[in-house]
Amino acid sequence: DTGVSQNPRHKITKRGQNVTFRCDPISEHNRLYWYRQTLGQGPEFLTYFQNEAQLEKSRLLSDRFSAERPKGSFSTLEIQRTEQGDSAMYLCASSRWTGENTEAFFGQGTRLTVV
Amino acid sequence: AQSVTQLDSQVPVFEEAPVELRCNYSSSVSVYLFWYVQYPNQGLQLLLKYLSGSTLVKGINGFEAEFNKSQTSFHLRKPSVHISDTAEYFCAVDGGGAQKLVFGQGTRLTINP
Numbered sequence: 709d710t711g712v713s714q715n716p717r718h719k720i721t722k723r724g725q726n727v728t729f730r731c732d733p734i735s736e737h738n739r740l741y742w743y744r745q746t747l748g749q750g751p752e753f754l755t756y757f758q759n760e761a762q763l764e765k766s767r768l769l770s771d772r773f774s775a776e777r778p779k780g781s782f783s784t785l786e787i788q789r790t791e792q793g794d795s796a797m798y799l800c801a802s803s804r805w806t807g808e809n810t811e812a813f814f815g816q817g818t819r820l821t822v823v
Numbered sequence: 824a825q826s827v828t829q830l831d832s833q834v835p836v837f838e839e840a841p842v843e844l845r846c847n848y849s850s851s852v853s854v855y856l857f858w859y860v861q862y863p864n865q866g867l868q869l870l871l872k873y874l875s876g877s878t879l880v881k882g883i884n885g886f887e888a889e890f891n892k893s894q895t896s897f898h899l900r901k902p903s904v905h906i907s908d909t910a911e912y913f914c915a916v917d918g919g920g921a922q923k924l925v926f927g928q929g930t931r932l933t934i935n936p
Contacts, residue, residue, distance in 0.1 A: 712866070714866075739922060741922070741923070743924075748928070748929075749928055749929070750827075750913050750915075750926030750927050750928050750929050751867070751913070751924070751926050752926070753923050753924065753925070756922075756923060764923065799866060799867070801867075803922050805922065808874075810922070811869055811872065812869075812922050812924065813869075814859075814866040814867040814868070815866050816864075816865055816866040817865075817866050819864075
């Protein structure tokens, strides 16, 4: 168990460019979550998957954002036409859902800076 | 809808002193409650959780929290803090049971020698 892995750890991009982040969950965890955390705030839920199915998307997730989990393992979060307001820490978490609440394990996050 | 309010944005304490970080929540359904800690440039680590049962929950690093349904609170406590406890602490609620967490704004705990 190597924990939840996120890559890259840091990304600096110019406004208008597209960026993609990757999250590798703990193996055999069937649920995967994306959160966004801006400076001085708590994380905010963006979306989550159970296996490969995307079950819910927050209203925070504009049309420029898309997330996938094609084989039910790793997930990618893409932001198109980045804006300065997209600058934040993007956190991924995973859990093994069995019908009862269990712990979600978080990765170290990807810090995005849009210049 | 659920929400979480952390009443203190910053809490400075001296080393070996006790500390309480306050958290109030609102939810129209039964809740699961969590405290996470975040060290600089790191992800979140679970300190403790309340799912059901005893209202006093013990976690890692000597932290504990008490669930108070009538006051809708879940305050975090530690009897004696160390320099290494300096971090940001987040209270979170999962009111829907889907493990979709709603976080408070965080409390920055600073330990002074």
